[in-house]
Amino acid sequence: MKRMATKRMWREVGTSYLFLSPTLFVLLLFIIGPILFAIFLAFHKVQLLGTTSFEFVGLDNFQRIADDTRAKIALWNTLKYVVIVVPCQTILALVLAATLNAGLKGQKFFRIVYFLPTLTSSAVLTLIFMWMYNQNGLINHVLKAVGLPTYNWIGDPDVALNAIMIMNIWATAPYFMVIYLAALQDVPDSLYEAAELDGASAWQKFWHITVPYLRPVTSFVVVMGLIGTFQLFDQSYIFSGGSGGPNNSTLTVVLLIYQYAFKTLGTMGYAAALAFALAILIFIATLLQRKLSKEESLY
Amino acid sequence: MEMKKWLATVGAASVLFGSLLAGCSGGEKAEQTNGGGKAEEKVEVTLAGWGGNPTEQKLLKQTLDDFEKKYPNIKVKYEVIADQYMDVIKTRLAGGQGPDVFYLDAFEAPALIETGAIEPLDKYVTDEFDIDDFEKPMLDAFKGKDGKIYGFPKDYSTLALFYNKKMFEEAGVEVPKTWDELREVAKKLTKGKQVYGFGVAPELARLYYIAESKGGKVVTDNKASFADPKVVEALQPIVDMHLKDKSAAQPNEVGATWGGEMFGQGKAAMVIEGNWAIPFLQETFPNLEFGTAEIPTINGKKTTMAYTVAYVMNKDSKKKEAAWKLIEYLTGKEGMKTWTSKGYALPTRKSVAAALGFDKDPLRAPLVAGASYATVWQNGTNLPIITNNFNNQFVSAFLGERPLAEALKEAQKTANSEIESK
Numbered sequence: 001m002k003r004m005a006t007k008r009m010w011r012e013v014g015t016s017y018l019f020l021s022p023t024l025f026v027l028l029l030f031i032i033g034p035i036l037f038a039i040f041l042a043f044h045k046v047q048l049l050g051t052t053s054f055e056f057v058g059l060d061n062f063q064r065i066a067d068d069t070r071a072k073i074a075l076w077n078t079l080k081y082v083v084i085v086v087p088c089q090t091i092l093a094l095v096l097a098a099t100l101n102a103g104l105k106g107q108k109f110f111r112i113v114y115f116l117p118t119l120t121s122s123a124v125l126t127l128i129f130m131w132m133y134n135q136n137g138l139i140n141h142v143l144k145a146v147g148l149p150t151y152n153w154i155g156d157p158d159v160a161l162n163a164i165m166i167m168n169i170w171a172t173a174p175y176f177m178v179i180y181l182a183a184l185q186d187v188p189d190s191l192y193e194a195a196e197l198d199g200a201s202a203w204q205k206f207w208h209i210t211v212p213y214l215r216p217v218t219s220f221v222v223v224m225g226l227i228g229t230f231q232l233f234d235q236s237y238i239f240s241g242g243s244g245g246p247n248n249s250t251l252t253v254v255l256l257i258y259q260y261a262f263k264t265l266g267t268m269g270y271a272a273a274l275a276f277a278l279a280i281l282i283f284i285a286t287l288l289q290r291k292l293s294k295e296e297s298l299y
Numbered sequence: 300m301e302m303k304k305w306l307a308t309v310g311a312a313s314v315l316f317g318s319l320l321a322g323c324s325g326g327e328k329a330e331q332t333n334g335g336g337k338a339e340e341k342v343e344v345t346l347a348g349w350g351g352n353p354t355e356q357k358l359l360k361q362t363l364d365d366f367e368k369k370y371p372n373i374k375v376k377y378e379v380i381a382d383q384y385m386d387v388i389k390t391r392l393a394g395g396q397g398p399d400v401f402y403l404d405a406f407e408a409p410a411l412i413e414t415g416a417i418e419p420l421d422k423y424v425t426d427e428f429d430i431d432d433f434e435k436p437m438l439d440a441f442k443g444k445d446g447k448i449y450g451f452p453k454d455y456s457t458l459a460l461f462y463n464k465k466m467f468e469e470a471g472v473e474v475p476k477t478w479d480e481l482r483e484v485a486k487k488l489t490k491g492k493q494v495y496g497f498g499v500a501p502e503l504a505r506l507y508y509i510a511e512s513k514g515g516k517v518v519t520d521n522k523a524s525f526a527d528p529k530v531v532e533a534l535q536p537i538v539d540m541h542l543k544d545k546s547a548a549q550p551n552e553v554g555a556t557w558g559g560e561m562f563g564q565g566k567a568a569m570v571i572e573g574n575w576a577i578p579f580l581q582e583t584f585p586n587l588e589f590g591t592a593e594i595p596t597i598n599g600k601k602t603t604m605a606y607t608v609a610y611v612m613n614k615d616s617k618k619k620e621a622a623w624k625l626i627e628y629l630t631g632k633e634g635m636k637t638w639t640s641k642g643y644a645l646p647t648r649k650s651v652a653a654a655l656g657f658d659k660d661p662l663r664a665p666l667v668a669g670a671s672y673a674t675v676w677q678n679g680t681n682l683p684i685i686t687n688n689f690n691n692q693f694v695s696a697f698l699g700e701r702p703l704a705e706a707l708k709e710a711q712k713t714a715n716s717e718i719e720s721k
Binding site for chain 1: 383385386389390392393410411413414415416417549551552553554614680683684687690691692694695698702712713716717720721
């Protein structure tokens, strides 16, 4: 009897894995495999062209990060970007969602209008913005018309990264706004009614009911924002033509990884080490964020 | 978020690419079975390059058609890699899917030759091919450390001074003959922020010959040495023109993407560009009256840059004989004459240049004259790293954020530490 049972159990397990196999195969081939290979590369000096060679170098690639001036600049730029963009886009998304949820006239229309930027591919978006950022472009014309100073948005190292930040906040906030909108539907009306009876103002209701109630969603939005902003690549790539210029001001970690992997020969291992380090950094940032939000959580 | 989109794009592209490859190999098989019965098997050679303008594409197509007529058993499959050419080529070579014959810029050549991914061509060359006919500096750019030739230059471009005739007339100035004259003339041509006397590209590829004009070296022993006071001295006037005279500007300061555009839009009275700018200006700005002249002398010496591109053969190619036939034809006297006949690029063979008579063309003569004294844009395997660091810091000096000497010193330090840890 017992043997029969194990046999049947094995058969069931076998069938389940048979059904899982296409997914498992894809996962192994396209996700797990490359991750393992990247970790392997990070500990080797790699030459892929011509005579392919892998030379084990231990932690040399990681030590090199410490001596690399450009890696430090890239990290600093990325951190600056994360620290400014994540709060801005989160707050903007929350404010947009709250105003849309307030029951204004034509809110469906505004919802569509606000969401439109998210639908455009980020590469196209960057190209459109570069055109607007042009020295004689739309943005400078508007600034001049209202009497504000104009900038060389693309060519000036002091403003190039800010230009990308503005563009990215504008493009990603609506995406998180939709998530907030969905969560806002969940806030029970009874809470607001109770607050109204106590004589709370609109601002007090927002600050003491809406914001705390949305905390789990905020946590999600911030984590997704962190991961997304740490991986900034395509915008600064297109903006600077792949160089990270002017004067390294738009050089991000992922762009640096790309440069080492594909632009210079024989540094694939170092690029993999950088990527590995970035992954750890994002992991730590996410853990920190989760820890912080959990402690403040009401639930 | 963005990275995910990027990954998705790459994923989709690779799937497409994969199916494309599958399609190709299927086609090849079919062809082989078709031709299997015949004595002469039809060979298909792939040729990869970056796209040019429509006229250039037509010229190349014509050259390839002539080739196929001459060698009916060889079919050429021409692929255009429109963007990020070197990245695509390197990735495909590493993946064993490289084209049989492809373009290679002299700038990238030493590093790629060193990896051993390119076939040396000496053993294929016949006397008839006439190597001595090539301009020597252009040919030397594709020699490996072992002295073997890894590619034959298909054409080249040099730099010359482009000037706006109308603006010169209005300002009542002559075309400058020396660099000091250029600086004076630029001041007179400048009209505030509307028109700059001189449009300059603050990058090493365009400044290399100026940097070395006072005897300093940008690269020594495959390492950066551009912090040399002699190099700083040579480049200082460019920075001064921008910051002190306010007579020079880079294209993006006036909303243009490159010098030719800035010049065409009338925002610069002079730019230093190559022959690619001639057809561009004639087509895009037909009313513009411009002339070309040799680059003003520095220290009484004539100098300019030359950029050259060669056809090279993939070491892993399975059709080397046919691939050589293609290179031989494209860089031979006949093929090169067709290819360069319209003057988009200049022929690297002396005999072809003489036959086409570009040295007598008023717009192109200064460019042709430059070939004999030009510095070829290439220097060792580390030039890409050196260039990247130079450009990054030179811009900050050009914009007045820090003194040139300090900027170059730091760039040199960064470049060399990158080279050492390679």
